[in-house]
Amino acid sequence: MMDFSAILPALPGLWEGMLTTLQLMLLGVLGGVLLGTLLAVMRLSHNRLLANLAATYVNYFRSIPLLLVITWFYFAVPFLLRAITGEDTPVGAFTSCVVAFLMFEAAYFCEIVRAGIQSIPKGQMGAAQALGMTHGQCMRLIILPQAFRKMTPLLLQQSIILFQDTSLVYAVGLMDFLNAARSRGDIIGQPHEFLIFAGLVYFTVSFAASLLVKRLQKRLAV
Numbered sequence: 298m299m300d301f302s303a304i305l306p307a308l309p310g311l312w313e314g315m316l317t318t319l320q321l322m323l324l325g326v327l328g329g330v331l332l333g334t335l336l337a338v339m340r341l342s343h344n345r346l347l348a349n350l351a352a353t354y355v356n357y358f359r360s361i362p363l364l365l366v367i368t369w370f371y372f373a374v375p376f377l378l379r380a381i382t383g384e385d386t387p388v389g390a391f392t393s394c395v396v397a398f399l400m401f402e403a404a405y406f407c408e409i410v411r412a413g414i415q416s417i418p419k420g421q422m423g424a425a426q427a428l429g430m431t432h433g434q435c436m437r438l439i440i441l442p443q444a445f446r447k448m449t450p451l452l453l454q455q456s457i458i459l460f461q462d463t464s465l466v467y468a469v470g471l472m473d474f475l476n477a478a479r480s481r482g483d484i485i486g487q488p489h490e491f492l493i494f495a496g497l498v499y500f501t502v503s504f505a506a507s508l509l510v511k512r513l514q515k516r517l518a519v
Contacts, residue, residue: 301490307481314477315498317391321463321473325398326456332399333406338436340411351407358404363397364465370397371469390471402459409451413444450514457506461499474498 304311339351358366371393378388417440425435445452464475472480475495482491 299490299493300487301494303485303487304490304494307485307491310481311474311477314472314474317472318460318463318474321391321394321398321466322456322460324395325402325459325463326452328395328399329402329406329459330410330452332403334410334441336403336407337410337414340407341414355404355407358401363401363462364468366401367394367397367465368468370394370400390466390469394466394469394471398459398463402455405455406452409448409455410444413448413451414440416447417443446517449517450510453506453510453513457503457510460506461503464499 336351336354339347340355342348342351371390374393374396375388414436421439421443422435425439426432430438463473466473467476467479470476478491478495479488482488485491
């Protein structure tokens with residue numbers, strides 16, 4: 298018979314793991330949206346070189362597993378810093394995972410942002426340019442604000458997926474929420490109870506966030 302009584306005393310340690318998970322998600326989303334927006338603008342550019350570079354980046358990262366990207370960056374980031382600085386710079390699993398999530402999620406956020414930009418009537422760009430605004434001003438002041446309003450539910454939905462994907466950092470030994478629950482369960486000798494609890498937490502957070510996204514989507518539609 299399963300005994301969940303050991304979970305309550307372990308909550309402080311599990312909360313530290315959850316904070317790591319939330320930090321990874323937040324930094325990955327913020328960096329991914331910024332880089333993804335830049336890539337989306339490049340993909341829509343009339344400059345074929347920029348458009349092809351962005352398309353290659355997106356297609357590449359969307360064609361490989363996230364677990365492989367996390368492992369690559371765990372070894373690649375210190376190597377690149379050593380090549381640039383000439384010194385061994387300690388990076389750590391957390392920083393390398395943030396870079397991996399940022400680079401990987403940017404490919405998906407790029408497609409979301411690109412779809413949002415393309416949903417704005419082209420006449421608005423022409424009207425803004427007729428008023429003397431540059432292309433950059435049009436994108437920054439007119440197109441992107443409207444596009445982000447339309448694509449907010451999709452961005453949040455992708456953020457929920459990233460929240461779930463943070464559990465893959467076990468591959469580099471980072472103590473996120475799932476890894477903390479699993480290790481605590483192994484120490485106490487109750488691995489099944491702690492994994493079930495972790496699964497319930499992931500489900501509760503993801504399901505509640507999905508309901509909020511649906512409500513937001515209905516409000517924006519109105």
